[in-house]
Structures are given as structure tokens and as C-alpha cells.
Amino acid sequence: MSSDEDNHACSCGKGLTRRQFLTSAGAGALIVTASGHLGKDQEVSAAVIKSGEGTKITLLINGKQFQMLVEPRWSLLHVLREELGFTATKEGCGRGECGACTVLIDGMPRYACMTLAVEAEGVEITTVEGLMRGEDLGPVQKAFVEHDAFQCGYCTPGQIMAVEGLLRKEPDPTVEQIRQGVSGNLCRCGAYTHIINAARRAAEMKKSGAV
Amino acid sequence: MTPGFSYRRAASIKDAVTGLSEGNGRILAGGTDLLGCLRDSVFTTDMVVSITGIKELKRIDETPGGGLSIGALATITEVSENPVIRERYPALAQAAAEVASPQLRNQGTLGGNLCQKPRCWYYRGEFHCLRKGGDRCYAVAGENHYHCIFGGKGCYIVHPSDTAPALIAYGAEATIAGPAGMRKVSLENFFVPPAKDVTKETVLEAGEIVTAIVLPPPLAGLKSFYRKIRSRQSWDFALAGVALAIRTSNGRVTDARIVLSGAAPIPWRLVDAEKALIGKVAGPDSAKHTAALSIKDAQPLKHNAYKIPLFKGMIEEEVANISQA
Numbered sequence: 001m002s003s004d005e006d007n008h009a010c011s012c013g014k015g016l017t018r019r020q021f022l023t024s025a026g027a028g029a030l031i032v033t034a035s036g037h038l039g040k041d042q043e044v045s046a047a048v049i050k051s052g053e054g055t056k057i058t059l060l061i062n063g064k065q066f067q068m069l070v071e072p073r074w075s076l077l078h079v080l081r082e083e084l085g086f087t088a089t090k091e092g093c094g095r096g097e098c099g100a101c102t103v104l105i106d107g108m109p110r111y112a113c114m115t116l117a118v119e120a121e122g123v124e125i126t127t128v129e130g131l132m133r134g135e136d137l138g139p140v141q142k143a144f145v146e147h148d149a150f151q152c153g154y155c156t157p158g159q160i161m162a163v164e165g166l167l168r169k170e171p172d173p174t175v176e177q178i179r180q181g182v183s184g185n186l187c188r189c190g191a192y193t194h195i196i197n198a199a200r201r202a203a204e205m206k207k208s209g210a211v
Numbered sequence: 212m213t214p215g216f217s218y219r220r221a222a223s224i225k226d227a228v229t230g231l232s233e234g235n236g237r238i239l240a241g242g243t244d245l246l247g248c249l250r251d252s253v254f255t256t257d258m259v260v261s262i263t264g265i266k267e268l269k270r271i272d273e274t275p276g277g278g279l280s281i282g283a284l285a286t287i288t289e290v291s292e293n294p295v296i297r298e299r300y301p302a303l304a305q306a307a308a309e310v311a312s313p314q315l316r317n318q319g320t321l322g323g324n325l326c327q328k329p330r331c332w333y334y335r336g337e338f339h340c341l342r343k344g345g346d347r348c349y350a351v352a353g354e355n356h357y358h359c360i361f362g363g364k365g366c367y368i369v370h371p372s373d374t375a376p377a378l379i380a381y382g383a384e385a386t387i388a389g390p391a392g393m394r395k396v397s398l399e400n401f402f403v404p405p406a407k408d409v410t411k412e413t414v415l416e417a418g419e420i421v422t423a424i425v426l427p428p429p430l431a432g433l434k435s436f437y438r439k440i441r442s443r444q445s446w447d448f449a450l451a452g453v454a455l456a457i458r459t460s461n462g463r464v465t466d467a468r469i470v471l472s473g474a475a476p477i478p479w480r481l482v483d484a485e486k487a488l489i490g491k492v493a494g495p496d497s498a499k500h501t502a503a504l505s506i507k508d509a510q511p512l513k514h515n516a517y518k519i520p521l522f523k524g525m526i527e528e529e530v531a532n533i534s535q536a
Contacts, residue, residue, distance in 0.1 A: 051215035051257070072218030072259065075246070095250065096243050096315060108288070108317040114243045115318070118218060119263060162313070183445040184312025 049118070057121045061086065062130030070117045077101045077112035079120075080127060088128035088157040092186070099185030102158035102165075103127050109165035109184070128157040131164060140164045143202035144195075151189035159185050163199045172203055213249050220261045224268070224388045224422060230260040232390055232418035238262055240284055241319040243311075244327040251335050253328060253343070268322075268422060271295070277428035280386075283322025283421045287311070290321050290374065300426055302435035302454050306377040309439040312446045322421045325375055325385070325401070326413055329368035329476075330448055331358065341366050341409050355512040357450070360519060362475035366405040367512060369449075370412075375402070375478040376454035376470035377437045383426045389419035398424070402477035430466060433458045434533050439472070440525060449473035451521045457533050459493045464534070469505065474522065481505050484526075493534030502527035 049055045054069030059079070066084060077094075080086040080103070092100030094113050101112040104126035131138035137145065140163050150156040159182055166173055166181030173181065178199045187195065219236075221227035230236055236258040239245055248254055262268060268284040271293055279295060290296055291307035310316055310324060328334070329342070331350060339345035350358045350367045358367040375398065383398045396414055403411045415421070429435075435456040441447035452472030458465050467488040471479040484504040491497035502523045509519050 047220070048258075049218045051217045071215070073213040073215050075213070078212070095247050099312070099314065102314055105317075109314045110318045111243075111314045114241075114246050114315075116218075116239070116242060116246070116261075118220075119239070119242065119261065165313070179445075181313060184314040 055118065057118060059084075059117070059120055059125060060123070061125045062127060063124075072116065072118055074117045075113050076103070076115040076117050076120045076125070079117040080112060080125075086127050086129055090154055090157055092155070092158075097186070098155070098158075099162060099182075100155050100158040102161040102185060104161055104165050104168075107165065107168050109162050111184075126161070126164075128160055131160070138164075139205040140167065140198075140202040143198040143205060147194045147198035147201055148191075149194040149198035150187075150191050155185060155187045155189075159187065159195055163195075163202060166199065167203055167206055171207060173199070175200070213246060214252075214255065216249070216256050216259045218259050218261065220264055222264065224262075224265060224420070227260050227262050227265065227420055228388055228390055228418050230258065231420065234258050236260045238326075238420055240323045241286070241315075243315050243319045244323060248328055248335075252337075253335060262420065274425065279426045281321055281424045281426070283423055284320050287316040287319045287321065287324060287374070288313070291316065299429045300377070300381055300435070302377040302380060302437040302456065303374060303426075306373040306437040306439070306452075306454065309437070309449075309452075310373050315446075321374060321424060324372050325378075325398075325424070326415070326421060327371055329412065330371045331368045334368065342368070342405075344410065351512065354514065356514040357448075357473075358512055358515055359475045360506075360509040360511045360515060360522075361471075361479050362404050362406070362477060363510065363512075364404070364406040364409075366409045366476060368405075368476045369473050370402060370475065370477050370479075371448050371472075372478065373437070373439060373449060373452060373472055376452060376472045377435075378424060378426070379470045379478050379480060380435060380454040380456040380468040381426050381429070382468075383424050385421050386423040386425060387415065387419050388422045389416060393422075395425075399478075399480060405476050430458055432460075433466070434536055436529060436533050436536075438525060438529055440521060451518055451525055453522070453525055453529055455529055455533050457488075457493070457530070459534065462492055464488050464491055464493050464497070469501070469526065469530075471522065474518070483507075488530070495531045498527050498531035498534060501530050 049072050058065050058067045080089050090100035092098035096111045096114040102109050103112045106123050140160050162182045162185045178196050219230045234257045237256040239259045239261040268282040270282045271285050272280045274280050287307045287310045291304050297304040333340050333349040334342050338349045341348045348366050359369045379399050385396050385398055385401050387394050437454045439449045439452040449472045454470045456468040467485040469481040484501050487504050488501050505526045506519050506523045
């Protein structure tokens with residue numbers, strides 16, 4: 001993929017840490033503009049992007065815009081992790097079954113592995129990094145820590161995004177609604193009970209504004 | 212990584228049809244089935260035609276005649292939560308709510324749910340089976356626990372959709388756009404059994420796309436329900452499912468539709484059992500009789516005979532429940 005790397009506007013190398021990356025992003029290395037929607041009301045064109053060729057897209061991730069070149073076949077997951085360094089979002093099965101790659105798209109949980117990057121223009125993408133409040137954890141993250149809602153942690157970013165998406169839609173979910181809400185996320189360590197408790201706690205924290 | 216393909220973002224239905232007609236184009240809507248099929252090499256394509264920018268395909272509108280038109284791009288979540296669907300076509304809302312996981316429901320579309328490829332593990336795996344142009348169905352002598360008990364001929368897949376049986380129970384119609392213009396096909400006739408053509412799942416011809424599903428106005432007093440049984444509680448395809456739409460008058464059944472999922476290569480309508488139910492007093496006795504009739508033509512394979520009592524029990528319970536509701 002060396003030629004791909006030459007293509008995209010992102011100048012961050014793959015060797016950077018997330019913190020270094022975020023610092024560089026904060027300094028404006030990648031940001032085109034800081035707010036607003038791109039693409040949502042744009043005229044859709046019938047232009048064909050040829051296989052293997054890059055096309056310039058703008059993604060709105062965690063409130064910031066990133067402009068880059070992507071191939072048609074690239075998934076949003078690939079772009080988040082490999083091109084932009086948002087490595088909280090994990091690849092598990094790569095086939096829409098495990099939920100490790102769950103991100104919010106316009107506030108709703110979706111699998112980034114089953115979403116093409118070219119299709120993710122003009123929507124708001126939120127990853128776990130976007131739940132941070134400065135250097136502090138957001139309420140769902142805090143609740144997961146409080147309730148020890150993980151063991152190995154690999155599924156955790158996806159679980160957190162599934163819970164975040166659920167609470168944005170249903171701020172006061174029943175246990176059954178929580179079970180439904182995280183039903184698309186596998187945890188091979190079996191931390192489900194703690195995840196459900198963490199989701200209830202996160203709902204309380206959000207409601208009381210305690211975070 | 213997904214194999215490479217060119218990508219065309221269709222600006223209109225006409226543009227999508229044009230794009231599909233060139234080469235071996237494939238439609239991208241939610242993408243959850245398409246990307247899986249491409250990664251598993253179920254098929255290949257040079258051109259992916261995205262229809263997600265066509266706004267008119269996202270609409271859910273009441274029709275002048277009192278029915279409902281659901282755009283092919285309506286997501287499964289939208290179908291499950293739409294207040295009109297929940298009120299007037301509850302079995303469809305229930306079926307949609309049972310589809311896959313929240314993430315896939317947020318992404319997958321109604322059109323895609325109807326046009327998805329079978330989930331047979333031989334078809335999805337590295338087997339050049341009959342449906343892929345090979346010379347045999349590997350399920351016949353293989354691991355056929357999840358295969359069909361009705362309608363298998365040469366190929367023994369089950370149709371994977373939950374929404375299709377519910378839509379057929381309501382007498383829905385698919386609106387199809389293609390190179391020759393628009394056409395409408397009753398959803399009951401939309402799916403192609405293997406006896407007719409083992410390489411096709413739907414009647415769609417090259418260059419055609421489903422643009423909308425149109426539901427007729429619900430019959431007054433119609434009761435409907437969808438139940439799905441699966442091996443995992445969290446989410447899975449149906450081991451057995453049933454969509455029921457029954458109307459009674461003075462305690463007797465006047466209209467009945469019973470359509471199964473997880474049973475056959477196409478959504479399986481039990482016409483004989485429906486006929487036998489009409490005119491009967493709705494209740495446990497007629498439910499028992501209907502259930503017995505429902506499974507009379509079942510032809511299980513080596514490992515899936517468990518589906519016969521599963522369907523029988525489920526149909527008996529649900530026909531009895533809906534009669535007393």
C-alpha cells in the first residue's frame with residue numbers, strides 16, 4: 001500500500017502514537033475547516049471512480065473535517081485506523097458480525113467494516129476518541145471503568161459506542177433495551193453482565209449530568 | 212481487504228439502471244450483504260453502483276388508496292420504528308425488529324433485505340455449488356442443519372429474509388425500475404424457487420432495481436404477527452419464522468395468510484393450510500389442524516428434521532394466539 005500512502009492528504013505516518021497524531025490534528029495538519037456539514041446537500045454526481053484510483057473525500061470525524069484520497073473498496077474502518085490513526089476502533093471479524101468496529105454515524109451505531117469510506121461523506125462520524133472531554137473520559141467510558149466492564153478490552157470501544165448510541169436514542173433504557181442495544185457486539189471474555197451494569201450507570205450519569 | 216471495484220454514485224434511478232447495465236454491475240445500498248459477498252468471493256464485480264444518493268428511494272409515503280409505499284432505501288430500523296407501519300402492518304415492524312443486530316438494522320435497507328444472497332455455508336464458502344454454476348448442492352450429503360424442509364430442488368437453501376414473509380402476508384408488491392421502464396411484481400412472485408432457476412433468487416433482470424415496496428391498505432379487522440425462532444438469543448437468521456395475517460368475522464376465519472421464513476428457498480406460503488383455516492372457528496382446535504396441515508409436505512434432509520416439530524409447534528401456538536387476540 002505504499003502508493004496509497006502517497007495519495008492521501010494525511011501527512012501522519014503509521015508510526016505515530018494516537019497522542020502525537022491528535023496533537024498534529026489539533027495543530028491543523030489535517031483539518032480543512034472546523035465545523036459544518038459537507039456533502040449532505042451536495043448534488044450527487046454520476047462520476048465513476050475507477051478501481052484502484054483515489055478520489056478526494058472529506059470525512060467529518062469527531063467534529064473535525066479530514067480530507068483525503070480513498071480507493072472505492074476502502075472501508076471506513078480501514079480509513080479510520082490505517083489512514084487516520086483512530087485506532088480505538090477495532091477490527092474483529094471484518095464481516096459485520098462482532099461489533100468491534102462500531103462507530104456512530106449521524107448518532108446511530110453502525111459497523112465501520114461494512115461501510116465504504118466513499119459512502120461516509122456528508123455524515124457525522126463519532127469514534128471513542130470523540131467521546132473524550134478534553135483529557136477526561138466521557139460518561140459511558142467512565143461507567144465502563146467503574147463497573148470493570150471488560151477483561152481483554154478488545155471489544156470495549158465497540159461496546160462503548162453501542163451503549164453511547166443506545167443512550168442517545170433512549171436515555172433511560174430498560175435492561176432488555178440495553179441487551180438489545182449491545183446485542184450486535186460480541187465479548188469473548190464474557191463481560192456482558194458488567195457491560196449491562198455499566199450501561200445503566202452511564203444512563204444515570206448522563207441524566208444527572210454528574211460527569 | 213475487499214477486492215477492487217470501480218464505483219459509480221448514481222444521481223438518479225435512471226442513472227443507476229444505466230450504470231448496472233454496463234458490465235456486471237452490483238447495487239450498493241446498505242452494503243452489509245454486498246461487501247460480505249465480495250470479501251467471501253461469492254461473486255465478483257467490476258462496478259459497484261451506489262444508489263444511496265437517490266433521495267426519493269428513502270421515502271415512506273402513504274398512498275392515495277390508503278396503502279403505504281416504502282422506498283427501497285428505508286433502513287430496517289426505520290421500518291421497525293415507523294409509526295404507520297407499527298400501527299397498520301405490525302407483523303412487518305416485528306419482522307424488521309428481529310433482523311440482525313442494531314448496527315445492521317441501522318445500515319441495511321428494506322430493498323437489500325429482500326434482495327440479499329442466501330446464507331448457505333456452502334454457497335458462502337469455497338464450494339462451486341449448483342447456485343454458483345457448479346454441478347451439485349453440497350448440502351445434500353453435507354452439514355444441512357439449517358437448510359430447507361420445503362421447496363428444495365437441486366438446491367436446499369432457505370431464504371434469509373424476515374421482512375419478506377411479513378410483506379407477502381400483507382400482499383405487498385415490489386416496484387421495479389429497469390432498462391425497459393417500470394414494472395410491478397407481487398412480492399409473492401418476486402422470489403425464484405430453485406425448481407425454476409437455481410442460479411437466481413429474484414425475478415430481477417440485468418439492470419433492474421427494486422425502487423419501492425407497496426403495501427395495500429390493511430383489511431379492516433386484520434390481525435397480524437411475526438415470530439422468529441433462532442438458535443442464538445442475541446441475533447441470528449431464522450431457524451423457523453412465521454408471518455400470520457388472519458381476519459375473523461363472528462368468530463370464524465374469513466381471510467388467512469401464513470408465510471414461513473427459514474423453511475424454503477423462497478418465503479414459503481402455506482396455501483393449503485390457509486384454505487383449510489378459512490371458515491373454521493378461530494381457536495385451539497383449528498390452530499392444531501392448521502399446524503398439522505402446514506408440515507404435511509415437509510421433506511427434511513439428514514440433519515434438519517427438527518424443523519418439522521419446530522414449525523408445527525410455532526404455527527399451532529401463533530394461530531391459536533392470534534385467533535384469541
